[in-house]
Amino acid sequence: MKRTISVIATAVAAMFSIGVGNAAVAAEQAEVAPRSVHISEFSTQGVGPDATFKEFIELSNRAAYTVNIGGARLLANFSNVEFEIAQIPTGTRLAPGQTYLLASQRLASSVQPDQIFSTTRDIPNSVGISLQTVMGRQLDVVGTTYRTTFRSGTPAVPLTQQDAVQRKSLHRVLFTGINRVDFQKLPATPGRPG
Template identity: 30%
Template sequence: MRRSLAAIVAAGIAALSLITGAATASAAPQTAASVQKSFTFVIDQFATRGPNGPADQYIQIKNLSQIPQDLSNFRVEVAPSLSQRFAVATIPQGTIIQPGQVYVIANPQGYSGPVVDQFFTGNFPLTDRLGVALLSPSGITVDSVATLGTSPFVMGAPASPLTTNQPLALVRFTNTENNAIDFHIAPRTPGLPSPVSIF
């Protein structure tokens, strides 16, 4: 009887440790590796420099879906390293993006593009090697891209960074969850959606 009681107690302790461990794991912070492919909003293209110099910067978000989507209170964050994250924009309430349309956020200190929906807040310029993420109002990472392997926002392998002040950007062509495959250096077209689709 004593041996049976000891076995029951041991089993109870083991079960409790499993429950505690599961709770701890579920509370772990989300990483880019755990981000699911987005079928609504994606980072469509971004530039860390341009013909107007190192501050000629923008980030473009696209609605991939077939219906209007509410972008209100989403945040755009950048991460130049594993330990640094900065919010560069919070989308205003009432911002609805139509299917296939884009939303452009730009640096007010140097952006030379023809279209802008919102300017960066704060005074944090984008570096050539960094990560960019779009977060939902509840803080869930919806999509991310990085040109730096140690950024918390990298998905798969990092994309190649921009290195010259040419009219170029990192443009999304596919949606495979691998930054090196999805993003390519191409002519910048702020305000015009890239070729990527939901399919």
């Protein structure tokens, strides 16, 4: 009898440990905008040679599984001014390697954005951008000035009018935690996995 109870108890414990492990994986995968989602490319205000605006922010998923980004928020901060750029609609999911493109309503591009900014304010060249959960947990930041709380280490070099003419944006090329190293000026490729 004792042996039977011991075998049953061991089997139940094994079932619970398997369930807990699966629950942990499921919780990680269901987390709204996990840290695997990052700001992969962005372009601040600037008018190209054809008088078109180039303002956009691209998010990417570097996880090996689909993630929920619904409810995540993008905020801008410059000169002690902070405002929401956009909040991603509930239920939005991002597959491995997939991008999610947010853009100004004035963006002139052959690529259709996934979402239009909820603000009509221009995002200045000297800015900090933060990707946050709906609860305010910071997932990723990039800053192009020391005058923002939304940056990691030394700020990235801000875009200029000449960069707009040359159709350049800031691309994440590394994950060192130092914005100047992680973001480089390259030809803009909004909405294309990089």
